[in-house]
Amino acid sequence: MIRTAKRAKASQRQRITTVSSYPAPVGGWNTRDPLAAMKPTEAISLDNWFPQPGHVEIRGGSSSHATGMTGNGKTLMVYNAMAGTAQMFCATASGIFNVSSAGAVGASVLARTNGKIQWKMFGDGTSNWLIACNGVDAPAYYNGTTWTAVTGATSPALTGITTTKLVSPIVYKGRLMFLEVDSLSFWYLSAGIAGGALTEFDLSAEFKRGGYIVAAENWTRDAGDGADDVMVFVSSQGEAVVYQGNDPSSAANWSKIGTFFVGKPIGRKCMTQWGGDLVLLTENGTFPMSAAMQSAVIDYKQALSFKIETAFTDAARSYGSVYGWTIVVFPLRNALIVNVPQVEDQETHNQYVMNTITKSWCRFLEWEAEDFVLYNNDLYYCDGTSVIKAWTGMNDQGSNIEAYAKQSFNFYNTPGLLKQFKLFRPLLSVNGSIKYLVDIDVDFEDNPISGQASYTPTTGAQWDVSNWDQSYWSASYAVIKEWATPGEWTGYCAASKLKVATNLLAAKWAGTDMMWEPAGVL
Secondary structure, eight states: OOEEEEEETTSSSSSEEEEEEEOOOOEEEESOGGGGGGGEOOOHHHEEEESSOOEEEEEOOOEEEOOOSSSSOOOEEOOOTTTTTTTTEEOOEEEEEEEEESOOOOOOOOEEEEEEEEEEEEEEESSSSEEEOOOOSOOOEOOSSSSEOOOOSSOOOEEOOOOGGGGHHHHHEEEEEEEEETTTTTEEOOOOOEEEEEEEEEEETTTTTOOOOOOOOOTTTTTTSSTTEEEEETTTTTTEEEESSTTTTTTGGEEEEEEEEOOOOOOOOEEEETEEEEEETTTTTEEEEHHHOOOOOOOOGGOHHHHHHHHHHHHHHTTTSSTTOOEEEEGGTEEEEEOHHHHHHHHOOEEEEEETTTEEEEEEOOOOOEEEHHHHHTEEEEEEEEEEESSSSBBBTTTEEEEEEEEEEETTTTTEEEEEEEEEEEEEEEOOEEEEEEEETTTTOOOOOSSSOOOOOOOOOOOOOOOTTEEEEEESOEEEOOOOOOOOOSSSSEEEEEEEESOOOOOEEEEEEEEEEEEEOO
16 A cells, blocks of 8 residues: 655645555565565565564564483474373483473483484384384383383394384384385384384385485375375485385285485485475475475475575575484464574574465574474474473573564565655554664665664653654553654665564564655656
């Protein structure tokens, strides 16, 4: 919507002042398109702002949950059996720790030499097992009470292979399977049992590019557990081999659907269920398996991450070998989260986050996560020797959350007209006193926003009396609509910038107004 007002000048000529109004960047972060081609609803930068269908909001905070593990957390696991019996565990290079309860942890419940674990829940009709493998230690089995490092002589036992070679458990149609480290084979048990003699199934003839199987996952194409389920095996060279059936020992009940090239996967935690689809994390982006099966070679435009393709592929190229890449769906917030580590065990991690309703992306900063998991429907991550509850409250363990956005450049429907940009205001809904900074860039410049956003609870400011960037708004819930004057700029197009810091309050950004006047033509 565009509103115009006229101001008389001393020369008796009338100069038109235009107020252009457009939505907040609900279309999300865009690193793919040229700056001149981006939509007004998109953002060049969108850090710690989460795009919703009608607004963008500052992401939730984080709080300390469990502390004092020996070694840095690498994997979070959840034991789920009956209602009310969920338990959460974190694996380090020293052992597995029970982190179900908040506070200091006790001693490890099982010794490990490598915390980089793949895990699954499996029920055999008698016990419900949490099964965890790392390709170095003997597989860890937990029945809700006791942890066991499973060998060929324990109960349950696994025979037919040296158990320290098992790197990933798989559950498919009531059958327990395992991947072997650095191999194109998988091993399987008889249906419905958690231990016994393992049988090898060699897939090397199906993977024409070689490599080894990185991950395998049951794909429930109908969002349930039924006849439509298939098994997807993904190799280190980017091939996906898909099988259907329920018995690898029977040609009549086990057949290949096809082989598809999906791009090289990033890490072993590269697949997750999302509704009736399976999402793959590859060096070329995140892809729904349904798109991969449309042709032998995947169309990269089918990637869920296509709009942030440049950022995603740059991160994969630079950090793809760093441990910590994972993908998780957080239903309570309608979010799909890709963890992007930069240096293992250091505070250099961030997350690329997609709203699963709108498919709009943003980036989260300051969550230094090595792994994520859902526990009792809440989101947790491990960071150093601690486990952190995520997306809770409005501060990061007491520290401010700083949210920054730069909207797309906008010509305001007059690309050849030189403009004098006078004033800018974001339309913010805030449930208390908050401080924010604004600025604009013109003609595709990229300058840092001046000043440092900060948050300090204080008494309220007076409307039309207090100065912007010097006072705070009242504590009652309100829409902030104050014009800000960071400086006048002349150019053909402009991009607004907004930085907000909060330690306690929620802020929602609904729209933007820009006031400008003609300054000439091209």
